[in-house]
Amino acid sequence: MVFQIRGVFLPLFLTFFAVLVISSSALQENSRGKHSGNSNSLSQINSNSVLVALLDSHYTELSELVEKALLLQTLEEAVSKHNITIFAPKNEALERNLDPEFKRFLLEPGNLKSLQNLLLFHMIPTRFESKHWPVELNNPIHHISLCADADDEKIPVIGKNGEKFVGMAKIIKADDIIRSDGIIHGIERVLIPKSVQIDFNTRRSLRSIAAVLPEGAPEVDPRTHRLKKPAPPVEAGAPPVLPIFDAMAPGPSLAPAPAPGPGGHHHHFDGESQVKDFIQTLLHYGGYNEMADILVNLTSLASEMGRLVSEGYVLTVLAPNDEAMAKLTTDQLSEPGAPEQIMYYHLIPEYQTEESMYNSVRRFGKVKYDTLRLPHKVVAEEADGSVKFGQGEGSAYLFDPDIYTDGRISVQGIDGVLFPAEENKPVPKSVPVAKVVSKPRRGKLLEMACTMLGAFGQDCQ
Known part of the structure; x- marks a missing residue:
C-alpha cells in the first residue's frame, strides 16, 4: 500500500517541482528585463527631454562644461526619476565674468569633483516654474540641489521688487526652456557652493604645506651700494615720494x-x-x-x-x-x-x-x-x-x-622635456676642389718699402 501511494504521488510531485522551477526562472527573466529596460531608458533619453534641450540650447558654455564634467549619465538618471529645474548662467558669466584663475582651477583634471559640484549646484530635483516664485523678500523658498557635497547648503529662491532671484543671481530669462521632464531658467551669474570655494582657496593659498614667504634680506641701493633706508612717513594727501631711479627701473613684469x-x-x-x-x-x-x-x-x-x-x-x-x-x-x-x-x-x-x-x-x-x-x-x-x-x-x-x-x-x-640644440651638425660630403696657385702675399712693411722705391723710379724685386 505504501509503495502504491509512492508510485502514485511521485510523478505528481516531480511535475509540481518542475512547474516551480520554470515559474521562478520566468520571474528572474522578467526582473532582468525590467532592469535592462531601465538601463536602455537611461541610455536612450527622449528627444523632447530637458537634458537634450540644454545641450542644443544657446547656453553653450554650460553645456560644454556638463560634457567635460562627465555628468551626462548622472543627469539622465535624475531626469528618469523626477522633474528637474536648471538655473543656467549666461555664456558671458562663464566665459568672461568668471575669474580666470578660478576657471583654470575648475578645468584642471585633478579638480573634476569640484567642477561637478559647481554644475550640480545649479540644478534642483523639483519642477519650479516662474509662477511658483515667492513675491515677498522675507518669505524665501529653499531647495536642495543635486550637489552631493552641498546637502546642508540649500539654494534660496527669492522675490524682490517684482524681480526674481536664486541666491545672489538675478533671473534674466524665466521659463526660458520648458519640457515635460524639466524647466530651464536663465540667470546672470554663476552660483558657487561653499565646498568648491573652500577647495579653491585651499589650493590657491597652499595652506596644507605652509608655503610662506621667506624672510626678506636688506635691500641695497644699486647706485651707492649701501643699504636703503626706510622712507620717511608721508602725511595724508601728500604726493608720493619715489626716487628717480626706482621710478625709471623696470617693474617685475618685464625684468x-x-x-x-x-x-x-x-x-x-x-x-x-x-x-x-x-x-x-x-x-x-x-x-x-x-x-x-x-x-x-x-x-x-x-x-x-x-x-x-x-x-x-x-x-x-x-x-x-x-x-x-x-x-x-x-x-x-x-x-x-x-x-x-x-x-x-x-x-x-x-x-x-x-x-x-x-x-x-x-x-x-x-x-x-x-x-x-x-x-x-x-x-x-x-x-x-x-x-x-x-x-x-x-x-x-x-x-x-x-x-x-x-x-x-x-x-x-x-608639457615637455627640453634638450639643447645639437652643437655638432652633420658635415656635408667633401667635394673635390681644383687647386688654385696664388702668389705669395707680401708683408705690410715690404709693400710700404716697394711703394717708396717706386716713387723714386726704382723697381722692387
Whole structure:
C-alpha cells in the first residue's frame, strides 16, 4: 500500500517541482528585463527631454562644461526619476565674468569633483516654474540641489521688487526652456557652493604645506651700494615720494625681481627649507612626481639648489609634468650624469614668473635665457597665447603657470622635456676642389718699402 501511494504521488510531485522551477526562472527573466529596460531608458533619453534641450540650447558654455564634467549619465538618471529645474548662467558669466584663475582651477583634471559640484549646484530635483516664485523678500523658498557635497547648503529662491532671484543671481530669462521632464531658467551669474570655494582657496593659498614667504634680506641701493633706508612717513594727501631711479627701473613684469648678490656670511635665506617647500608643493599639486623624484632621489640637485639659494641666488624651474617625463627613454637616463644634465637645462638663474616671461616674449619676440647647463641657453617665444620653450619637435609650452613663487624660487609647469640644440651638425660630403696657385702675399712693411722705391723710379724685386 505504501509503495502504491509512492508510485502514485511521485510523478505528481516531480511535475509540481518542475512547474516551480520554470515559474521562478520566468520571474528572474522578467526582473532582468525590467532592469535592462531601465538601463536602455537611461541610455536612450527622449528627444523632447530637458537634458537634450540644454545641450542644443544657446547656453553653450554650460553645456560644454556638463560634457567635460562627465555628468551626462548622472543627469539622465535624475531626469528618469523626477522633474528637474536648471538655473543656467549666461555664456558671458562663464566665459568672461568668471575669474580666470578660478576657471583654470575648475578645468584642471585633478579638480573634476569640484567642477561637478559647481554644475550640480545649479540644478534642483523639483519642477519650479516662474509662477511658483515667492513675491515677498522675507518669505524665501529653499531647495536642495543635486550637489552631493552641498546637502546642508540649500539654494534660496527669492522675490524682490517684482524681480526674481536664486541666491545672489538675478533671473534674466524665466521659463526660458520648458519640457515635460524639466524647466530651464536663465540667470546672470554663476552660483558657487561653499565646498568648491573652500577647495579653491585651499589650493590657491597652499595652506596644507605652509608655503610662506621667506624672510626678506636688506635691500641695497644699486647706485651707492649701501643699504636703503626706510622712507620717511608721508602725511595724508601728500604726493608720493619715489626716487628717480626706482621710478625709471623696470617693474617685475618685464625684468627679473631684484635680489641681493650671492655670498655673505649671514646667509639671509634658508635655501634648504625653501627647496623642500617647493618640492612638497610639486607633490601636493599633483602631476610632477617624476620631477620631484629626480631632484631628491636620483640626483643631489635638491641640495645644490638649496646651497645656491642660501648664497643669494634666485632660480626659475621649468618643471616637465609626469606625462612628459614618461617619454624619456632608458638610454637618455642611463648614461652617467645624464639626469643632472637634463635638469640643469631646466634651471634658469633668474627669478621669472609667467607674467614676466610672457610680457618679454610679446615685446622682444624671442628671448634667450641662461641655464645652469653652460653654455646652453633655452629659447622662449610667444605662441598661442602662451610661452613656448625650445624649437621644433623638442619644444614645450608653459601650461601650468606659477605653481610656486616665493621671491627666490619660481616653478613653472611645462608639457615637455627640453634638450639643447645639437652643437655638432652633420658635415656635408667633401667635394673635390681644383687647386688654385696664388702668389705669395707680401708683408705690410715690404709693400710700404716697394711703394717708396717706386716713387723714386726704382723697381722692387
